[in-house]
Amino acid sequence: MAVQRTFVMIKPDGVRRGLIGEIISRFERRGMKIVAMKMVKMDRALAERLYEEHKGKGFFEELISYVTSGPVVAMVIEADEAVSVVRKMIGATDPKEALPGTIRGDYALSKAENVIHASDSPEKASREISIFFKENEVITA
Numbered sequence: 001m002a003v004q005r006t007f008v009m010i011k012p013d014g015v016r017r018g019l020i021g022e023i024i025s026r027f028e029r030r031g032m033k034i035v036a037m038k039m040v041k042m043d044r045a046l047a048e049r050l051y052e053e054h055k056g057k058g059f060f061e062e063l064i065s066y067v068t069s070g071p072v073v074a075m076v077i078e079a080d081e082a083v084s085v086v087r088k089m090i091g092a093t094d095p096k097e098a099l100p101g102t103i104r105g106d107y108a109l110s111k112a113e114n115v116i117h118a119s120d121s122p123e124k125a126s127r128e129i130s131i132f133f134k135e136n137e138v139i140t141a
């Protein structure tokens, strides 16, 4: 048993479509703890920092303009093995491959607008959490 924290972000299409409550409920019902949460309208600099590893890829510009197109809901989720469990709950990056019952499998079809992001490793989780939250903004115990 290893309690971990992971970074989750409901993307602009998820917020626009009124899916915030639905998505948060899934994590709560699974027994996960939300230890930080805020709504943010990202600017270009913040988005480029979050998606640094994709700089230079063909979809980078599209990705940056999409994630800055409206507010996102950023949160930190704490649970046993949170990183891999949350990734399973959100489903494959390409929603056409995401299984029904996953968030993308139930609410998305487009790889570009895929409703939600979650960290893919504990190292990325620490990095992404620190981009959005100061240490004293994350609840401890």
Ligand code: CMP
Residues within 6 Å of the ligand: 054, 059, 062, 063, 093, 111, 112, 113, 114, 116, 117, 118
């Ligand atoms: P996310 O899990 O937030 O991580 C990187 C994001 O880049 C991904 O979700 C998608 O929204 C986006 N992305 C990945 N591949 C493509 C692609 N081929 N075309 C457009 N967007 C993509």
